[in-house]
Amino acid sequence: IENESDIDKVFQGIVELLDENIPYYDWTGFYMIENGELVLGNYVGKPTDHVKIQVGQGICGQAADRKETFIVDDVTKESNYLACSFETASEIVVPIIKNDVVLGEIDIDSHTPAAFDEYDQELLESIANMLIIRF
Numbered sequence: 001i002e003n004e005s006d007i008d009k010v011f012q013g014i015v016e017l018l019d020e021n022i023p024y025y026d027w028t029g030f031y032m033i034e035n036g037e038l039v040l041g042n043y044v045g046k047p048t049d050h051v052k053i054q055v056g057q058g059i060c061g062q063a064a065d066r067k068e069t070f071i072v073d074d075v076t077k078e079s080n081y082l083a084c085s086f087e088t089a090s091e092i093v094v095p096i097i098k099n100d101v102v103l104g105e106i107d108i109d110s111h112t113p114a115a116f117d118e119y120d121q122e123l124l125e126s127i128a129n130m131l132i133i134r135f
């Protein structure tokens with residue numbers, strides 16, 4: 001594992017790059033697995049109460065559990081959902097997986113309904129796959 005502060009800069013750079021360049025990304029952040037739970041890492045957007053999320057809980061926890069990207073077009077229709085902001089309409093969560101182990105995930109919220117498609121999925125999965133070389 002590389003120096004913590006180098007990793008932090010890389011993660012911060014990614015969330016800022018995404019936030020600044022993609023207008024419908026309204027909350028962009030990382031949750032990383034620490035001691036078996038998802039812990040909020042670098043993010044751009046409003047502060048969230050969900051600093052720790054259990055695997056299986058919410059969209060984030062379900063994506064970690066299933067080990068696959070989870071796109072939600074309308075968060076109001078999800079029963080297993082953790083609201084960060086009442087403005088959020090849709091969400092994408094992309095797990096960062098190495099050797100079948102989830103290390104963390106990229107989580108994006110949008111105020112636009114059904115904002116995320118396979119283009120977002122491909123972009124974010126490429127970023128997730130680039131990051132695993134650092135672990």
Ligand code: SME
Nearest residue numbers: 048058059060081082084
């Ligand atoms: N909505 C997420 C919680 C994280 S906030 O979006 C930042 C969920 O349901 O897991």
